[in-house]
Amino acid sequence: MKIAVTGSIATDHLMTFRGRFRDSLVVEQLDKISLSFLADELEIRRGGVAANIAFGMANLGQRPILVGSVGEDFGDYRSWLERHGVDCESVHVSDTRHTARFVCTTDDDMAQIATFYAGAMSDARLIELNPIAQRVGGLDLVLVGANDPEAMLRHTQECRTRGIPFIADPSQQLAFADGPEIRRLVDGAAYLFTNEYEAHLTEQKTGWSADEITRRVDVRVITRGSEGVTIHRKGEDVISVSVAREVRKADPTGVGDAFRAGFLTGLSGGLDLRRCAELGSMLATYVIETVGTQEYQLRQEHFLSRLADAYGADSADEISPVVACRHG
Template sequence: MKFAICGSIATDHLMTYQGRFADSLVPEELHKISVSFLVEDLQVRRGGIAANVAFGMAKLGHQPVLVGAVGEDFAAYESWLRRHGVDCDHLLVSEVRHTARFIVNTDEDMAQIASFYAGAMSEARNIELGPILDQVGGLELVLISPDDPQAMLRHSAECRSRGLSFAADPSQQLAFMDGASIRRLVDGASYLFTNDYEAALTESKTGWDSAEILRRVGTRVITKGKDGCSVVSAHAEQIDVAAAGPVTKVDPTGVGDGFRAGFLSGLAWGLSHERCAQLGSTVSSYVLATVGTQEYDFDRGAFLGRLRDCYGSAAAEEVEPHLGRDR
């Protein structure tokens, strides 16, 4: 059985500002903001949340099914993903739009200002999961990550109607979706991924408190940056896992995607939620120390060594039999 990773596929334009955005922002004048930041570095990298998660899972030895919409300019990027073990056979290729673009500027405090051009991603609403399900011989879990909002709602509705287990990861799209749409997206999910701010925003927009959300979803996975993460289920004690470290912070772009890749890999191996969170935190530490969301690298021994250093020998010993060959 396989995992399908649905969501954005994009090219990232990553810029670095040697200063603090906060020093140039006047709170009482934000309604008429007009400011420019002189950047000293520009990196053009492969990205998009679904592609980042799929890449991370492939690095750990899985062959995730990538589901999303791309442009005809995607050929080189597709070759990269295939070489690293990602199943790209089920992508929708737009005839009229370019692959999405993500443009972000990061300051010395790791604060970010970003823009996103949807491009071909807007056609993801035309993707049906049923034919993919038939072609791959079944899906164990579908991750619904940020994408065209109509695509996200279609995928979650189809998962419910087909009895497919799914994980909801609304992330950046929480800002654009209204409460009714968010409720439709997450209701019935086996897992709900958010960071701590997004967790509060989800409750605010849906009108559901934390107890009600846990009645609607199986498990909440809440990342907290340097403070690690929490895994909360209705019928189990909360699990808190510290962030993997210490690591040199280079660029935070894609750190959450790396976490999801590790967490989902643990689920695919049948590991406990604690181990899944430890795996996620370990993968995210590699992303944080690298410019580019898919430029990090590790070999099997190094990964197990970092896992052991951060979470103990028992964690490494439990993961070792599952960890795939180096890619």
């Protein structure tokens, strides 16, 4: 299955605050907020939703096609992704802007405050999917992830026009998009991915009920943090999958991206929706155990053993032929 993953490609600057943001918030004074938090750790890591998803898929044995826009400072990052099996031939390089930056501080409750600089990502609106499809011999699925808003709309419309199934994954851009824009991103998607908060935001901004959204997309996937994930399909019972137990909690950044990577790997291998979600949840657990979104290491036997512990031997047996874990 040839899957293109579109979205942001960025460098993550991850900091840790030993305390709780909530202890410094005065509700009555939020309109005058002016705060500074002293971080005692800084990690500079590779990131961006599209790159994270593509990296995760590649580490499970896939050959995802990364689609996004970067600056000329992307050389080392490109080499890293290509070494891990990501197709970077369709990444656009801007000659005027730096690769996007994500700056995030996480407190002891795993709450986060973040800022995102778009930079070269703005040029993603210049990318057309058809030349990419021609280069690789056709596309079976396109994930439209958080990106330059015009790029997201362009990719979505092109998928509709050319009859390419697409995954709507607007993520952080939901906060900035209006109702009509979100409707254009979501309507007709083969899959819609959101977390629980984003699911409510989608309903609020579009004016569509949960049932109507389920009618407008083939499959709706809602991640619910520690409560796992639910999968909704018209006329079928809701599928609920619990999270896989983590060894430790290091940093939640990129957990949702890893879930998507596992889920898409399952789809590529022909797994049913429950197994796709179990595979995604297992990979997500590896990310929460490490600082950085692409720092985890996968070993086939260990990965399948953890899958069996989390979801049973039948799950591991069915997923085993689909994954070929690369040693990070």
